[in-house]
Amino acid sequence: MQLPDFLKPLDIEKEKEEILKILKSEDALKEYTPLELDYLNILTNAFLLRLSHHITQINYLISQNYIDYAQGEFLDELVKLAGIERLKGSNPIASAEVIATNAVFLPKNTRFYSDDGHYAYLNEDMQLKVGSNIIYLISDEAGSFKPETLELNTPAVKSIKILSDFIIYESKESDEELKKRFFNALTKPSTAGSDAGYKFLAKKSGVKRLLCKNNGAGEVLIIYEGEEALKEVINEALKENVPITDSYTIKKAEEIKINLQIALKTTSKADLNAIYKAIEKNINTFFQSLDLGEMPKENKLISLCFVNKEILDVNISPIPSIELDNFLSLNQIEFTRL
Numbered sequence: 001m002q003l004p005d006f007l008k009p010l011d012i013e014k015e016k017e018e019i020l021k022i023l024k025s026e027d028a029l030k031e032y033t034p035l036e037l038d039y040l041n042i043l044t045n046a047f048l049l050r051l052s053h054h055i056t057q058i059n060y061l062i063s064q065n066y067i068d069y070a071q072g073e074f075l076d077e078l079v080k081l082a083g084i085e086r087l088k089g090s091n092p093i094a095s096a097e098v099i100a101t102n103a104v105f106l107p108k109n110t111r112f113y114s115d116d117g118h119y120a121y122l123n124e125d126m127q128l129k130v131g132s133n134i135i136y137l138i139s140d141e142a143g144s145f146k147p148e149t150l151e152l153n154t155p156a157v158k159s160i161k162i163l164s165d166f167i168i169y170e171s172k173e174s175d176e177e178l179k180k181r182f183f184n185a186l187t188k189p190s191t192a193g194s195d196a197g198y199k200f201l202a203k204k205s206g207v208k209r210l211l212c213k214n215n216g217a218g219e220v221l222i223i224y225e226g227e228e229a230l231k232e233v234i235n236e237a238l239k240e241n242v243p244i245t246d247s248y249t250i251k252k253a254e255e256i257k258i259n260l261q262i263a264l265k266t267t268s269k270a271d272l273n274a275i276y277k278a279i280e281k282n283i284n285t286f287f288q289s290l291d292l293g294e295m296p297k298e299n300k301l302i303s304l305c306f307v308n309k310e311i312l313d314v315n316i317s318p319i320p321s322i323e324l325d326n327f328l329s330l331n332q333i334e335f336t337r338l
Contacts, residue, residue, distance in 0.1 A: 002069060007059040010052040019044055071175055079182045089172035092142040095163045095312045096135050100128040104156035112137060112147040120147040134309035139166045163312045169299040201241055202234045211292040220248040223292050223325045228252055253292050257331040261317035262305060265338035270310035276335050278307035283333060293324035313338055
C-alpha cells in the first residue's frame with residue numbers, strides 16, 4: 001500500500017518502550033521486566049497490534065484524499081469535484097445464432113445459461129422470425145463460454161449457437177487513465193489568451209482543421225490543416241490582436257495516409273458488397289471527424305463495422321501512432337474474411 005511520506009505507521013517497539021516507562025513510574029512496578037508469557041506483556045502486545053491496525057486503516061483513508069494515492073471509489077469521488085466521471089466501458093458481448101420454428105418475441109435481458117454455470121443476457125428486444133436469427137448477448141465476464149440454453153424454455157426456439165467469444169470492446173477506465181484525464185483537465189486553463197479567442201482569429205478561409213494549445217506560461221501552439229501559404233495569413237491575423245505577454249508558434253499539420261485492413265466474419269447469407277459500402281461510409285465519416293493529433297480507438301473502429309446483424313466478428317489492423325501536429329487520413333480500406 002503506497003502512502004504519502006507524512007503518514008507514518010505505528011512504531012510498535014517504540015510505543016512499547018513508552019508504555020514500559022509509564023508502568024515503571026508506579027512504585028509497585030519499578031522492578032518490572034516483561035516476560036514473553038506474562039499477562040501484562042501479552043495484553044500490551046495485543047493492544048499495540050490492534051492500535052497499529054487501526055492507525056494503518058486511518059492512514060489509508062487519509063491518503064485517499066490525495067489524487068496521487070486515491071484508488072477506486074475514492075478516486076471517483078475526488079474527480080467528481082472537477083466534473084469528471086470514470087468511463088464505465090462496455091460489457092463483454094458475443095453474437096449468437098437462434099433457429100426459430102415460429103415467430104417469437106424475446107424481451108431485452110432474456111437470460112441464457114451454459115452447462116458450466118455462465119450467464120448471458122439479450123442486449124435488446126428481439127422479434128425472431130422463422131429460421132435463422134442473429135442476436136447479441138452481453139455478460140458480466142469475457143471468455144469463450146457457451147450460454148446456449150434459455151432459462152425460460154421457449155418451444156419456438158429450436159437451437160441456439162454462440163458464434164464468437166464474449167469480448168470487451170471498450171474497457172472500463174483504469175485509475176491511471178482517469179488520473180491522467182483529471183490532470184489534463186486541470187492544465188486546460190492558460191495564462192495565455194483563451195483557446196477560443198485564438199481559434200476565432202486564426203480560422204481563415206482555407207483552414208480546414210485548427211488546434212490551439214497552451215504550450216506553457218504565455219505560450220500558444222497553433223496547428224492548422226491547409227496550404228503552407230496560410231501560415232503567413234494566420235500570423236497577420238494574430239500579431240496585432242493577441243495579449244502582449246503572449247507568444248505563439250504556427251505549424252502546418254502533416255497528413256499521415258494509412259491503409260486500413262478490416263477482417264470480417266459473417267453469416268453465409270451476408271450481402272458483402274452492401275456491408276463493405278456501409279463500413280466504408282462509417283469509417284470515412286469517423287476519420288473526417290477526428291481532431292488534429294487525435295488517434296482513433298480500435299474499439300470505436302470495430303463498433304463502426306457492425307453495420308448489421310450478419311456480422312459476427314471483426315479484426316482491424318494496428319494504426320500507427322501520430323504526433324500532435326499530424327492527422328490521419330485513409331488511403332484505402334482493404335477487406336478480408338476471417
